[in-house]
Amino acid sequence: MPGIGVIAGSGLYEMEGVRIKEIRRVNTPFGLPSDGYHLCEFDGIDVAFLPRHGAPHRIPPHKVNYRANIYGFRELGIDRIISVGATGGLKPSVQPGSLVLLDQVVDLSSGRESTFYDGPEVVHIDFTEPYCNRMRGILRDAAASAEIQLRPVGTYICTNGPRLESAAEVRMLAAMGGDVVGMTGMPEAALARELEICFSSVAVVTNLGAGITGAKLTSVEVIDTMRASTEKIRNLLRAAFPLLAAWERDCACREALKGAKM
Numbered sequence: 001m002p003g004i005g006v007i008a009g010s011g012l013y014e015m016e017g018v019r020i021k022e023i024r025r026v027n028t029p030f031g032l033p034s035d036g037y038h039l040c041e042f043d044g045i046d047v048a049f050l051p052r053h054g055a056p057h058r059i060p061p062h063k064v065n066y067r068a069n070i071y072g073f074r075e076l077g078i079d080r081i082i083s084v085g086a087t088g089g090l091k092p093s094v095q096p097g098s099l100v101l102l103d104q105v106v107d108l109s110s111g112r113e114s115t116f117y118d119g120p121e122v123v124h125i126d127f128t129e130p131y132c133n134r135m136r137g138i139l140r141d142a143a144a145s146a147e148i149q150l151r152p153v154g155t156y157i158c159t160n161g162p163r164l165e166s167a168a169e170v171r172m173l174a175a176m177g178g179d180v181v182g183m184t185g186m187p188e189a190a191l192a193r194e195l196e197i198c199f200s201s202v203a204v205v206t207n208l209g210a211g212i213t214g215a216k217l218t219s220v221e222v223i224d225t226m227r228a229s230t231e232k233i234r235n236l237l238r239a240a241f242p243l244l245a246a247w248e249r250d251c252a253c254r255e256a257l258k259g260a261k262m
């Protein structure tokens with residue numbers, strides 16, 4: 001039975017039509033996930049939600065056990081994951097409140113456990129397209145049917161945090177081709193690929209990067225915009241779940257390890 005997983009902030013599962021059936025604790029060879037998996041039902045469709053930072057929000061981005069989080073999903077039979085995360089816009093055209101369907105990533109995080117293959121087995125997965133293209137298409141269709149504005153492409157730059165960026169860093173990241181900057185997008189995407197799980201990501205723009213507007217950034221501003229965007233995300237997910245549940249995986253993610261092992 002294929003399963004849909006969602007990694008996001010805590011509380012996203014508290015939405016109309018979604019019933020929490022069970023909170024399942026999973027132990028993995030890589031340690032404990034951020035929280036229990038909230039096994040939910042939406043219109044007959046099973047969906048597992050995981051609060052990335054635990055509940056309440058208590059694990060900073062550089063301390064999240066990304067390996068355990070992704071591995072736990074696989075233990076539950078999840079083979080398609082939607083990840084939702086807060087980001088800063090790197091250019092004025094990526095305004096706070098907008099949703100970006102990511103298609104590329106640059107990983108500038110450091111010191112994180114970022115692979116399931118620490119040896120002796122050596123694996124180099126292909127990461128030309130870091131997000132599942134078929135899932136991206138489904139999310140675009142879902143957004144169109146629910147009349148939600150979704151920027152169809154975007155490059156995510158992952159910093160280590162937890163501090164925000166300097167104005168010069170924001171200029172550099174924009175010059176590198178980034179559209180949004182965040183602290184949790186990696187290694188999530190790569191770990192899912194290593195387990196041959198389809199993975200897609202929607203970035204919520206909560207603020208403009210440092211120096212773009214000249215105003216000081218605060219967590220309050222981020223939380224307020226995230227809250228305002230939550231209903232849009234919920235509507236997008238509600239529209240996406242039936243499409244994702246009906247989808248038979250036919251993409252390269254299923255065979256990501258083929259030819260990747262040394």
Ligand SMILES: [Zn+2]
Pocket residue numbers: 132133134135197198199251252253254
């Ligand atoms: Zn895929």
